[in-house]
Structures are given as structure tokens and as C-alpha cells.
Amino acid sequence: MEPYAETESLSRVRVVTRILVAWALIIFLRLIILQVVQHDELRRLAAAQQTRQVEILAPRGRILDREGRPLAMSLPVDSIAIDPVRIPDPYTASNILAGVLGLNQPELLGKILVGAKAGRHFLWVKRRIEPAESERLASFGFDWVESRRESRRFYPNGALAGNVIGSVGFDEQGNSGLELAYNDELSGHAGERTMLNDVRRRAFSEVVDNEAEAGRDITLSIDQQIQFVAERELARAAVENHAGTGTVVVMDPNTGNVLAMASYPTFDPNEPLKKGSGLAARGNLCVTTPFEPGSVFKVFTLSAALETTNLTPETPINCGGGSITLFGRTIHDTHRYGSLSFADVLAKSSNIGAIQIGLRVGDEKLHDYLLRFGFSRSTGSGIPGESAGVIHKLRQWSKSSIGSVAMGHEVQVTAMQLAQACSVVANGGKLVPPRTVLKMKWPDGTVEPEPVRPATRVLSPSTALTMRRLMEGVVLHGTGTRAKMPGYTSAGKTGTAQLYDFNLRSWVHRYNASFMGFAPVNNPAVVVVVTLYGTSGGTAGYGGPVAAPVFREVASTALRVLNVPKDLPETPAPVKEAAPADDDLAIAGLSAPSEPPQPEAVTTPPAVTQLLPAPVVPANFVGISGRRTPDFVGRTLRSVIEEASASGVRIEYFGAGIAKAQTPAPGSVLSPGETVRVQFGR
Amino acid sequence: MATLTCNRFLSASTGLELAGSEAHPGHEISGLPPFVTRSIPFEDIWFAKKPMDNSRLVRTQDPQERKVYWNSIAVLIVVVALGIAFLTPAAAGLMDGYTIQALKQEQQQLLRERSVLELDELRHLSPKRLEELARMQQFVDPGPDQLVFLDKGETVALNHARPKP
Numbered sequence: 001m002e003p004y005a006e007t008e009s010l011s012r013v014r015v016v017t018r019i020l021v022a023w024a025l026i027i028f029l030r031l032i033i034l035q036v037v038q039h040d041e042l043r044r045l046a047a048a049q050q051t052r053q054v055e056i057l058a059p060r061g062r063i064l065d066r067e068g069r070p071l072a073m074s075l076p077v078d079s080i081a082i083d084p085v086r087i088p089d090p091y092t093a094s095n096i097l098a099g100v101l102g103l104n105q106p107e108l109l110g111k112i113l114v115g116a117k118a119g120r121h122f123l124w125v126k127r128r129i130e131p132a133e134s135e136r137l138a139s140f141g142f143d144w145v146e147s148r149r150e151s152r153r154f155y156p157n158g159a160l161a162g163n164v165i166g167s168v169g170f171d172e173q174g175n176s177g178l179e180l181a182y183n184d185e186l187s188g189h190a191g192e193r194t195m196l197n198d199v200r201r202r203a204f205s206e207v208v209d210n211e212a213e214a215g216r217d218i219t220l221s222i223d224q225q226i227q228f229v230a231e232r233e234l235a236r237a238a239v240e241n242h243a244g245t246g247t248v249v250v251m252d253p254n255t256g257n258v259l260a261m262a263s264y265p266t267f268d269p270n271e272p273l274k275k276g277s278g279l280a281a282r283g284n285l286c287v288t289t290p291f292e293p294g295s296v297f298k299v300f301t302l303s304a305a306l307e308t309t310n311l312t313p314e315t316p317i318n319c320g321g322g323s324i325t326l327f328g329r330t331i332h333d334t335h336r337y338g339s340l341s342f343a344d345v346l347a348k349s350s351n352i353g354a355i356q357i358g359l360r361v362g363d364e365k366l367h368d369y370l371l372r373f374g375f376s377r378s379t380g381s382g383i384p385g386e387s388a389g390v391i392h393k394l395r396q397w398s399k400s401s402i403g404s405v406a407m408g409h410e411v412q413v414t415a416m417q418l419a420q421a422c423s424v425v426a427n428g429g430k431l432v433p434p435r436t437v438l439k440m441k442w443p444d445g446t447v448e449p450e451p452v453r454p455a456t457r458v459l460s461p462s463t464a465l466t467m468r469r470l471m472e473g474v475v476l477h478g479t480g481t482r483a484k485m486p487g488y489t490s491a492g493k494t495g496t497a498q499l500y501d502f503n504l505r506s507w508v509h510r511y512n513a514s515f516m517g518f519a520p521v522n523n524p525a526v527v528v529v530v531t532l533y534g535t536s537g538g539t540a541g542y543g544g545p546v547a548a549p550v551f552r553e554v555a556s557t558a559l560r561v562l563n564v565p566k567d568l569p570e571t572p573a574p575v576k577e578a579a580p581a582d583d584d585l586a587i588a589g590l591s592a593p594s595e596p597p598q599p600e601a602v603t604t605p606p607a608v609t610q611l612l613p614a615p616v617v618p619a620n621f622v623g624i625s626g627r628r629t630p631d632f633v634g635r636t637l638r639s640v641i642e643e644a645s646a647s648g649v650r651i652e653y654f655g656a657g658i659a660k661a662q663t664p665a666p667g668s669v670l671s672p673g674e675t676v677r678v679q680f681g682r
Numbered sequence: 683m684a685t686l687t688c689n690r691f692l693s694a695s696t697g698l699e700l701a702g703s704e705a706h707p708g709h710e711i712s713g714l715p716p717f718v719t720r721s722i723p724f725e726d727i728w729f730a731k732k733p734m735d736n737s738r739l740v741r742t743q744d745p746q747e748r749k750v751y752w753n754s755i756a757v758l759i760v761v762v763a764l765g766i767a768f769l770t771p772a773a774a775g776l777m778d779g780y781t782i783q784a785l786k787q788e789q790q791q792l793l794r795e796r797s798v799l800e801l802d803e804l805r806h807l808s809p810k811r812l813e814e815l816a817r818m819q820q821f822v823d824p825g826p827d828q829l830v831f832l833d834k835g836e837t838v839a840l841n842h843a844r845p846k847p
Contacts, residue, residue, distance in 0.1 A: 070804055075797045076790075131798045156804030195783075204779035228809035 052195050056208070057151050058188025060172055061215030063165055063179075065224040066257070066438060070156060072165050072179070072269075074172065077152040078134040079127040084115030086144040093144075100136050101126045127170075128152040159268040161227050163284045164220070164261045164383070164436070167269035175273070176282040178218070178436065180384050185440060188215040214443040221257035221438050226250055229557040230262035233550045237532055238264045241513070241546045244534035247286045247415040248550065250558050251527045253423035253518060256432040256452075258381065259526065259558060261286045261416075287379070287386040290412035291533060294497030295479075295543070296516040297408030298354040299471065300421060302346055304369035305357045306463045313343040313470060314648055319352040327399040331355060341648045346470045347478030349494060351407045358406025366402060367394045372458045373421040374431055375413055380453065381434050389413040408495060419529045422516045425467045426524035429459035472521045473645040482548035483517055485556045487566035489638065491524075492517020492551060494543035499534065511535050515547035519555045525564045528555045568638055631666035632659045632678050640678055650675045657682035 034042060063072040080101065087093045090112045098105035103126060115123045128150055129137075137145065153168045166177015173187065174180035191212030196205040230248040238246045243264070250260035263285040273282075283289070305311045322336030333351045345353030358366055370376070376391035390412040392401070404410035413421075416434060424431050433453040440448045459467070471491035474480045479494040495514040498507050514531040518524040530550045535541035630647060632640045640659055644651040652675050653659075660681040664670065805811070 070800075073797075073801065073804075075801060076794050131794070154801055156801055157808040158810065160809065196779075202780065203783040204776055206783070225809060228813075232813075 050197055052197060053209075054193050054195050054206075055149075056191035056193055056210075056212040057149060058190045058212040058214050059151055060153065060168075060188055061186040061441075062217045063186070064217060064219045065161075065222050065227075066220060066259075067223065068219065069224050071161055071220070071222070071224065072153060072155050074151045074153050075131075076149050077128045077131065078147045079150045080125045080129060080134075080137060081146045081148060082112070082123050082125055083121045083144045083146070084112045084123050085119060085121055087112060087116065090116065093142075096140065097125055097137075100140075101129060101133055122146075153269075155269045157224065157228075158270065159266045160224065160231065161222055161261070162267050162269045163263040163282065163286075164222060164227075165269060166284075166384075167267075167273070167282060170272070176384065177269075177284060178220070178383065179269075181382050182218055182437070186215045186218065188443075189213040216443070217441040219438045219441070221252075221259060221436055222261065223259045223558075223561060225561050226554070226558045227260040227262065230260040230554045231264075231266060233553045234262045234264045234530070234532075235266075237530075237546055237550045241532060241535040241537060241541055243513075243532040243546075245285055245289070246532040247289075247529070248531075248554060249286050249415045249419040249527075249529045250554060251419045251423060251434055251529075253426035253432065253524050253527045256420075256423070256434045256455075257438070258416075258419075258434050258436045259562075260554070261436075283385055284383050286415045287381055287383045288414070290387045290389040290414050290417075291512050291531060292411065292497040293408040293413050293418060293514060294495035294512060295349045295351075295354075295408055296418060296493045296495035296514050297411065297413075298346055298349065298406070299425065299467065299493050299516070300370060300373050300375075301354055301358050301361065301366065301406045302342070302470065303373075303425065303459055303463060303467050304361045304366050305342075306466055307369065307459060308362075308365045309360050311342050311357065311360060313341065313466060313650065315342045316340070317342055317345050317350075317353040317356050319345075319350050319356070322352065324352045324355055324403075326355065326403040329400050329403070331403060343470050343473055343645070343648055344478075346493065347473040347645075349474075349479050354407045355403040358402050361406075363394060363397055363402050366405065367391070367397070369458075370405070370411070372431070372456075373424060374433075375411070375417055375421065379414075379416050379420050379434050381416055382436050386416070387414055389417055408497060415529045415531050418514075418516050418531075419527050422518060422527045422529065424458045425464050425471065426518040426527050427464075428461045429457055429464040430455040431458045468518075468521055468524075469641075469645065471517065472641065475517065476642050477646050479542075479544045480515060480517065480548045482544055483515060483551045483555075485519060485552050485559075487568050488519045488556065488559055488564070489521040489567055489641075490517055490519035490552075490555060491521045492548070494548060496542040496544075509536060509538065509541075511541045511543075513541055513543040513546040515543050515551045517548075517551050517555070519559060520564065520567045522567060525562055526555055526558045528558070530554070569636075629662070629664045629666055629668045629670055629676055632662045632676070633666065635659050637680060644676070651678055652676070653678045653680060655680035 057076055059076070060074040062070050062074070065071055080097075082093070082097070084090070090109060094105050094109035094112055097103060098108050108125070111123060126133075134147065138147065151172055153172055155162070155165065155167075162177075164177055166174060166179035166181075168179050169175045174183035179186065189212065191208065191210040194207045194209055195203040196207075197203055230250055234246050234248045237243070246262075246264040248260065248262040249258065251258050261284060263283075267282055269282075316339045318339050319333065319337035321338055322333040324331050331351060335348070335350075337348065337350050337353065340348060340350055340353050342353075342357070344350070345357065361369075370391050376389055378386045378388050380386075391405075392410065397405075401410050420431065420434055432455045435450060435452070437450045439450055442448065468491055471493055472489065474493050475483045475490050480492050483490050483492050493516050495512075495516070497512040497514075499510045499512060500506070501508045501510075512531065512533050513535045514529070516527075516529045518527045528551050530547040532546050532550075535546050539545070630643055630649060632643065632651075635643070636658060637653065637656065640651065640653065643649075649670065654677070657680045659678050661679045663677045664674070670676070
């Protein structure tokens with residue numbers, strides 16, 4: 001090769017080689033930049049393009065009634081978002097969206113314009129829309145509308161049991177009622193999965209990163225049908241009697257299962273919480289709001305007396321002609337009774353009689369028994385915000401407190417506590433804690449029953465049976481005749497507490513009317529407590545005319561729903577209209593009725609023994625002694641019980657059907673405390 | 683340059699005389715006067731021509747040739763089979779993935795529709811609505827000791843509920 005040619009060729013080779021090396025270097029550098037320097041960023045961008053994270057919804061558990069009917073359930077619904085930048089015509093878009101979703105068009109247009117101007121690619125339009133709205137919007141096929149799946153709580157029965165179930169907030173977390181109390185159990189844990197997409201964003205594979213865990217289903221002891229009737233009757237009575245609030249509790253006295261808890265006013269948990277209205281408006285008044293029970297409390301005073309004293313249903317009680325002066329205070333009865341039997345004190349709801357019996361029991365024992373009945377402590381129903389009520393400590397009692405407490409004043413109890421205490425009488429003397437949740441069901445199908453809390457004995461069975469008879473007397477011939485039900489025997493006690501207006505600083509003619517009872521008498525299946533706060537209309541606003549009819553309707557429905565056999569012939573029971581027997585007002589007004597109780601104002605109280613003369617049988621009192629035995633032969637059990645209760649004769653019966661024989665014989669003189677044995681047969 | 687290399691290779695290895703080399707004896711590029719330029723580019727490239735007669739050559743049968751062919755075919759088949767074996771499931775899996783995802787979406791949609799229908803059913807069967815309907819149709823609860831006889835063929839629900847004899 002010649003030097004010239006070699007030089008030329010080599011230089012060209014060198015040039016080309018340099019170009020190739022430079023090209024390779026550029027590629028190499030680019031590869032380093034792409035795969036090392038920009039590795040993470042490019043990997044993220046690729047992942048964003050090829051994959052997408054999708055939340056796996058974990059539905060909140062359902063709340064069911066005792067028959068498994070859903071009271072609350074969560075459904076997957078769509079939430080609508082838009083890309084303001086991609087909207088071709090904001091004005092038209094806002095018109096369409098506002099029309100379909102029920103939004104304010106000018107407001108939405110403003111948001112879209114602001115979002116588009118700011119270059120935002122995401123704007124929520126409406127969260128958790130109705131399925132129908134979602135379908136309508138999807139039919140337009142807008143590519144700038146994004147639909148995201150979320151969960152929403154529905155209450156198919158509207159306001160039914162709203163105060164029991166409670167509600168959830170925007171994030172589907174419970175904010176009141178059982179939704180709050182069992183929020184952890186009801187809430188699910190959302191999962192997450194990675195979807196692999198093709199270029200057209202169609203998923204062809206997925207990887208579950210975190211499994212979703214659905215919430216547990218909770219079965220309540222509430223019965224939807226009984227709850228409905230309880231709310232309906234409560235609302236009707238509240239409107240008719242101008243009551244501000246009211247409650248009804250229906251409870252199985254043997255198991256403690258709460259079958260219904262109605263509050264008035266109620267609310268629809270489907271409606272979001274309005275601004276300015278606190279959660280207190282969504283509380284369950286049956287457990288959150290204590291009140292002065294009034295005369296229904298006499299049941300517990302008399303129960304304590306039967307347990308701790310030698311008083312019997314036939315023991316005459318001096319009612320002092322309708323008034324009593326207790327440590328400087330004068331307490332009046334609505335009727336002037338000279339003397340009543342122990343049983344009639346309850347049937348006629350004599351305040352003076354109850355005070356006398358309370359004095360016989362004594363402060364300490366009465367206080368002890370009230371605590372045994374479950375007052376002054378939470379029932380543990382599991383509902384948030386439950387009040388323990390108020391039974392003052394014994395050292396805080398004034399000398400005259402026993403007089404007030406004996407007839408249901410100076411104490412505050414909740415309707416649930418009353419139901420629990422009434423169950424003691426109904427079930428034979430045991431305090432059975434109420435429960436509202438029967439069981440929980442896990443997503444895998446495992447059923448976990450709620451533990452049953454142990455019952456404690458409060459009354460002896462004989463005392464409980466006696467109190468049943470005494471409470472039946474209230475319904476048969478006392479202040480609660482409006483509680484009579486066709487087909488079933490019933491027992492109960494009315495209560496009326498006059499309200500004190502703290503603004504006017506005086507007692508007003510408004511009442512807390514209540515009724516507490518159970519049915520059937522011999523084998524109680526339901527306990528029903530009715531309270532209406534702020535009734536008016538004089539005696540027409542008392543517990544007998546106002547609350548007892550609610551008891552009748554609710555209890556008869558509950559017995560029918562529970563398939564409880566009838567224990568009376570189905571003959572319509574004539575209901576007596578307003579009668580003096582309705583007066584059960586427990587007057588807290590003492591010597592100066594216009595003043596609230598002022599225990600500290602009592603000075604130099606006389607000794608109790610001075611106030612309580614020995615029981616004296618007045619001339620007009622038809623005592624047990626010397627009474628002749630009624631003739632029960634040939635009469636039905638119902639008729640015999642009515643007659644015996646009215647005449648104050650203690651009976652003991654055997655069998656069923658028609659009375660065939662009795663001992664002692666009809667017309668024979670009964671000795672005090674003697675029991676008439678009646679044999680029934682068919 | 684490739685031609686120069688070829689040229690030099692021919693000269694050195696074959697010893698053939700390049701055509702026209704006599705015309706430029708002792709040709710020295712470096713010996714040219716500096717003002718002389720070449721008349722045409724690459725004039726120093728020379729082509730050699732050597733006629734060859736291969737007609738007498740006879741192709742002999744290679745005993746290994748058939749085996750090589752069959753081996754090649756077998757290898758090709760195996761490679762194709764393996765390719766199909768590996769690629770087909772992947773492709774089928776991809777297509778199945780699309781199908782599964784579509785079915786899952788459909789399942790979710792159906793579950794959602796069922797939930798909505800359940801909700802509607804519950805709303806329709808709520809005690810409040812049933813009571814309103816009963817009131818509108820003037821249904822009343824029978825009183826005590828009141829027997830209600832159903833007219834044959836006129837009632838609907840209760841007659842239908844009767845068991846067939």
C-alpha cells in the first residue's frame with residue numbers, strides 16, 4: 001500500500017471508528033441514564049401506566065332484628081368525580097350534572113371553572129350517589145366523568161328503631177347508638193389489589209395485595225314488628241297528650257332480651273346529621289334520660305316492705321285522711337283515704353300509704369333494696385351514653401327523703417332501669433340484666449353468641465308472686481284499668497310525677513306520666529314500660545289515661561308476635577273512662593307546693609316514731625278480720641282473682657277451668673292472714 | 683481501503699501479474715512530481731481474471747448429510763413445539779385473564795344489583811308501608827272472637843297459600 005492511500009484510508013477508518021465509538025458511548029450513556037439514573041422514576045411511570053391500585057371494599061356488617069330482618073345494611077355505591085380540564089363545555093356539563101345529581105348548577109359551574117383554571121384533573125362532584133343516579137349518569141358516557149366505588153349505609157325502614165341503631169358519619173363510622181357501640185365489630189377492613197392493564201386500560205390480571213375483611217353482622221334482640229307498634233303508639237300518645245318526649249321499653253323478663261326500645265321524637269338515620277343539630281338529638285332516651293318515676297316506684301317500696309317487714313297484702317295502712325306531715329313537710333294525697341290495705345295502697349296509688357310503708361322499711365333497707373333492683377347503676381345494655389340514674393347515697397338523704405323516695409321522688413331512673421326492675425317482679429325475683437345484642441356472625445359464617453350475664457336474686461319467689469297479684473289489682477280495680485287486654489291478664493302500676501319548671505320556679509300542671517307492667521300475670525312473657533314527659537290536661541295527662549293504653553296496645557302486639565297463649569276468653573274488655581281511680585299523682589310538693597324540694601330547709605325533725613302512729617283500723621275500714629269467705633264455686637279463674645283481689649282475700653288456686661270447690665267454705669269467717677284454697681276443674 | 687487491501691493480497695499471495703503492470707514499471711507515487719495529479723481516481727486498482735472449469739467435478743454423496751438434515755428438522759420441530767408449549771399457555775392465560783376480569787366485573791355488578799333489589803324489597807316490606815297499604819285497602823284487625831271467612835275464589839294470598847289436596 002502506498003503511503004498516500006494508507007494515510008487517507010486510515011484517517012477515514014479512524015473517523016468512522018470514532019463516530020461509532022461516540023455513538024456507542026451515547027447509547028451507553030443513555031442506557032445508564034435510563035436504567036440507573038432515572039430508574040425509579042421510569043419504573044414508577046411504567047407502573048402507573050401498566051398497573052393501578054384498586055381498593056377492595058369491605059362492607060360494614062349488617063344489623064338485623066331478632067328474626068334476621070335487616071335494620072341496617074351497606075351497599076356499594078358510586079361516587080362521581082370529574083376532570084375539569086377535559087370538560088369541553090363547562091356550562092353544559094354543569095347543567096347535565098346538576099340535573100342528574102340534584103346539585104346547584106351555578107355552584108357546580110363555579111367549581112368546574114376554578115378547577116379548570118387551576119389545571120386540576122380531579123374534582124369530586126358528589127359522593128355516594130343513589131344507584132339510579134349512577135345509572136343515569138353512566139348512560140351519557142362522558143369520558144371526563146370518573147366513577148369510583150364506595151360504600152354507603154342504608155336503613156331500609158327509615159326512622160324505625162333509629163334511636164336504637166344510631167347512625168354513621170360520612171366515613172361510615174358509627175356516631176350514635178349501636179352503630180357507635182359496636183363500631184369495631186361492624187367495621188370491615190378494606191383490602192387492596194393491583195390490576196395489570198393493557199394499553200387500553202383493560203385489566204387482564206390482578207394481584208391481591210391485602211385481603212379485605214368484611215364487618216360482622218349483628219343480630220339484635222329487637223323485634224321489628226314490636227318496635228314499630230311501640231313507636232307508633234308512643235308517637236300517637238305523645239301527640240294527643242302534648243308530651244315533649246316519651247319512651248317505651250319492651251323486655252322479656254326471663255331472658256333480659258330487649259324486644260323494643262322506642263323513643264319520641266325519633267329520627268331517620270338515613271338523613272345526614274344537620275349542621276347545628278347535635279348528636280344528642282339522636283340519643284336513645286330509654287337509657288340516656290333519667291326522670292322522676294313517681295308512683296311506679298311504689299312497687300319497689302312495697303316489695304322491700306314485703307321482704308323486710310311483717311307487712312302483708314292485707315295489713316291495713318293508715319293513710320291519715322289524705323295528708324301527712326313529715327319532718328315539717330306536709331304531703332298530700334289526691335284522695336283522702338283513712339286507711340287502706342297494703343294491697344290497696346298500690347292499687348289506689350296512695351302516696352301517704354307508700355310513705356308509711358317506706359317509713360316502716362327504713363332508710364337503710366329501702367336504699368339497699370333500690371340498689372338491689374339495679375337503680376343508680378348502668379344496666380349494661382350496651383347502648384352508648386347510658387345514664388346510671390340517681391339514687392342519692394344514704395348519707396345524703398334528709399330526714400324526709402324516705403317519704404319522697406317511697407313514692408318515686410328525689411330519685412331519677414331510666415326507662416330501661418324500670419323495665420329491668422319490673423322484670424324482677426315478673427320473673428320470680430331475679431334481676432336479669434337487659435341485653436340488646438343476641439349474636440354476631442363473622443364473614444366466614446361463624447356465629448358468636450353474646451354472653452349472657454348472670455342473674456342475681458333480689459326478691460324471694462313468694463314476694464315476687466305476691467307483688468304480681470298486687471300489681472294485677474292495679475289493673476283490675478286500681479288506677480291502671482286501661483291496661484286491661486282482651487285475651488290476656490296483665491299487671492302493672494301507673495305513675496304520674498308533677499314537673500317543676502325551673503324557669504318559673506314553681507310546679508306546673510305538666511306531668512311525667514308512666515306505666516310499668518307485664519303480661520300475662522301467671523307466666524309473664526313481656527314487661528312494658530311507658531313514659532311520656534310533659535303531658536298536660538289535668539288528670540287526663542296522668543299515667544292511667546295516657547300511658548296505660550300504650551301499654552295495652554304494645555303488650556298485646558308483643559304477646560301476639562311472640563305466640564304467647566291467651567289466658568283469658570277473648571271478650572272485649574270494657575274500658576272505664578276517666579275515673580277518680582286514675583289519680584295516681586305522686587305529689588312532690590310538700591307543705592309549699594310551689595317550691596321544689598329543699599331537704600336542707602328541714603329543721604328540727606321530729607322522731608320518726610312520733611310521725612308514725614301504730615296502724616289504726618278506722619271505723620270505716622272493712623278489715624280482714626271478721627271478713628266472710630266469698631263464694632268462688634262455679635266461677636272462672638279470672639273472676640275469682642278479681643273478686644279476691646277486690647276484697648283483699650288471699651287465695652291459692654289449683655288446676656284450671658271453673659272453680660269446683662273451696663276451703664274454707666263460702667260464708668265462713670276468715671281469720672286474718674288466712675288463705676282460701678280454690679280447686680278448679682273442667 | 684478494501685480494494686487496496688485486496689490488490690495487495692492478490693499480489694502477495696498468488697504471485698499473479700497484474701494486468702498493465704508493465705505499463706507502469708517502477709511506479710512510485712511518492713516519486714511523482716508534486717505538481718502531477720492522477721488522471722482518474724483509484725487508477726491503482728487492477729482486476730485479475732482467472733478462468734476456472736469445474737465441469738469435471740462430481741458431487742459426492744455425504745453420508746452425514748441426511749442425518750444433519752433430519753437433526754435440523756427435529757431441532758426445529760422441538761424448538762417450535764417448545765415455543766408453542768411456552769407461548770400458547772401464556773397467550774391463553776392472557777386471554778383468560780381478560781375473560782376473568784370481565785366476569786368479575788359482571789359479578790360485582792350483579793351483586794350490586796342484587797343488593798339494590800334487596801334494599802328495595804326491604805323498603806317495600808317495611809312495617810310502615812305495609813300499614814299504610816292496609817289502611818288504604820281498609821284492612822282491619824279482627825276483633826276478639828271474630829272469625830273472618832274467606833270467600834272462595836275472591837281472596838288471593840290466603841287461598842294461594844292453602845296446600846293442594
